[in-house]
Amino acid sequence: MSEISCHPKTTELKSRDPFLNGLWKQNPVFVQVLGMCPTLAITNSVRNAMAMGLATTFVLFCSNALISMVRKIVPKQVRIATYIAIIATSVTVVDYLVKAISIPVYKALGAYIPLIVANCIILERAEAFAGKKPVVPAMLDGLGMGLGFAFALTCLGAVREVLGAGTFLGVSLFGPHFEPWVLFLLPPGGFISLAVWLLTFTLWRERADRRRQAETVKLEEPAVEVYS
Amino acid sequence: MSHEPLSHIFLDAFLINNFVLCVFLGMCSFLGLSAKFSTAWRMGVSVIFVITVSSVLSYGANQILVAVHAEYLRLIVYIIIIASTVQLTEMFIKKESPGLFRELGVYLPLITTNCAVLAVPLFQTSRNYNLVQSTVFAVAASGGYCMALVLLSLVRERTELSDIPSLAKGTALTLILASILSLAFMGFAGIGSSGN
Numbered sequence: 246m247s248e249i250s251c252h253p254k255t256t257e258l259k260s261r262d263p264f265l266n267g268l269w270k271q272n273p274v275f276v277q278v279l280g281m282c283p284t285l286a287i288t289n290s291v292r293n294a295m296a297m298g299l300a301t302t303f304v305l306f307c308s309n310a311l312i313s314m315v316r317k318i319v320p321k322q323v324r325i326a327t328y329i330a331i332i333a334t335s336v337t338v339v340d341y342l343v344k345a346i347s348i349p350v351y352k353a354l355g356a357y358i359p360l361i362v363a364n365c366i367i368l369e370r371a372e373a374f375a376g377k378k379p380v381v382p383a384m385l386d387g388l389g390m391g392l393g394f395a396f397a398l399t400c401l402g403a404v405r406e407v408l409g410a411g412t413f414l415g416v417s418l419f420g421p422h423f424e425p426w427v428l429f430l431l432p433p434g435g436f437i438s439l440a441v442w443l444l445t446f447t448l449w450r451e452r453a454d455r456r457r458q459a460e461t462v463k464l465e466e467p468a469v470e471v472y473s
Numbered sequence: 474m475s476h477e478p479l480s481h482i483f484l485d486a487f488l489i490n491n492f493v494l495c496v497f498l499g500m501c502s503f504l505g506l507s508a509k510f511s512t513a514w515r516m517g518v519s520v521i522f523v524i525t526v527s528s529v530l531s532y533g534a535n536q537i538l539v540a541v542h543a544e545y546l547r548l549i550v551y552i553i554i555i556a557s558t559v560q561l562t563e564m565f566i567k568k569e570s571p572g573l574f575r576e577l578g579v580y581l582p583l584i585t586t587n588c589a590v591l592a593v594p595l596f597q598t599s600r601n602y603n604l605v606q607s608t609v610f611a612v613a614a615s616g617g618y619c620m621a622l623v624l625l626s627l628v629r630e631r632t633e634l635s636d637i638p639s640l641a642k643g644t645a646l647t648l649i650l651a652s653i654l655s656l657a658f659m660g661f662a663g664i665g666s667s668g669n
Contacts, residue, residue: 278504278644279501280501281497281500281501281504282497282498282499282500282501282588284500285497285500286496286497286498326556329552329553329556330549333548333549333552334549336548337545337548337549340548341545356592356595356596356599359548359591359595360498360588360591360592360595362548362552362591363586363587363588363590363591364588365501365586368586431659432494432495432496432497432655432658432659433652433653433655433656433659434652435497435652436648436649436651436655437648437649437652439648440645440646440648440649440652443644443645444640444641444645447640447645448640451640
């Protein structure tokens with residue numbers, strides 16, 4: 246059960262700062278492609294997407310902190326079971342918390358709050374980071390990954406709400422004569438808008454890579470000329 | 474107690490609200506394990522087995538939890554049931570058919586983090602299904618998952634040979650294919666007399 250992440254991609258820690266690493270370089274949705282169920286299901290409005298992102302951030306923060314605290318006590322064989330028990334407890338807390346803060350949001354998120362337990366990002370972070378590192382970096386990592394997830398969800402939610410309903414955070418953008426593109430609120434719109442976001446990110450990252458390569462070539466050129 | 478007819482529950486979970494293409498459950502394995510037909514159908518069949526068994530067990534567990542007024546433990550109990558069902562399935566297949574176990578080995582633990590498996594007990598509890606309704610719901614939902622996985626894997630095997638821009642290869646292409654499949658499934662909305 247060690248290869249618990251749903252995707253075979255391994256996450257090497259590249260940045261020194263765990264917070265920025267989760268937020269941007271190893272963004273859970275756009276780079277690692279993890280946690281797809283809430284990403285596609287809850288992003289039909291910006292408000293729901295933000296609520297889901299923040300709920301997941303809270304769970305990640307709590308579970309990473311607790312798992313990092315108990316990492317030296319728990320034997321290796323039962324660690325996955327312990328992680329799942331800790332995560333399920335955090336999710337139960339969030340479930341009651343959201344219900345207490347806002348009933349409309351609770352109804353909109355529905356079954357997807359308890360389903361945070363099965364979100365692969367959380368178990369993946371527990372296995373790859375929190376189970377090995379001290380408490381403070383683990384907390385930062387949870388916060389960064391969670392906010393990166395929330396950022397990605399908000400991006401997706403913005404596209405779907407603006408195109409599918411003509412509103413942003415419930416405020417009408419195009420006036421009363423706008424004919425909304427309802428397909429974007431329905432499941433196919435979710436798939437296609439995530440595909441377009443992924444394409445945009447891949448394109449952007451490839452460009453950045455090429456620019457970096459061009460720069461290193463330029464730096465090396467004078468040295469080559471000396472030898473030739 | 475819910476009075477939905479069994480045929481309606483079946484159609485609804487299998488086609489109209491297909492777990493993968495319309496409710497977005499089990500996306501990770503749907504995107505990750507649909508590259509080849511041979512792995513896709515094996516994964517689908519083992520998910521049908523795990524979901525059906527854990528659904529029946531969770532129904533029993535929920536009756537006990539309601540009787541002792543401990544509903545807040547529901548989520549933790551369900552997760553433990555699923556994890557142990559997966560473990561049992563693994564042990565059972567290992568003993569009965571070592572050949573199949575070797576082929577499925579890697580995918581079995583992944584079922585624990587498949588949210589479709591957790592969603593079935595949660596949905597049957599919130600819709601107040603009785604034991605028979607729960608079982609039909611579990612079989613239909615997991616059958617729908619298996620069907621979607623197999624359909625996507627067949628399409629993906631075809632795209633292996635086509636000329637695709639390198640940028641779109643991988644997850645982006647799979648998502649576009651899934652979007653078209655899901656568009657086709659939208660056509661099933663409205664089947665059944667009572668509607669949604």
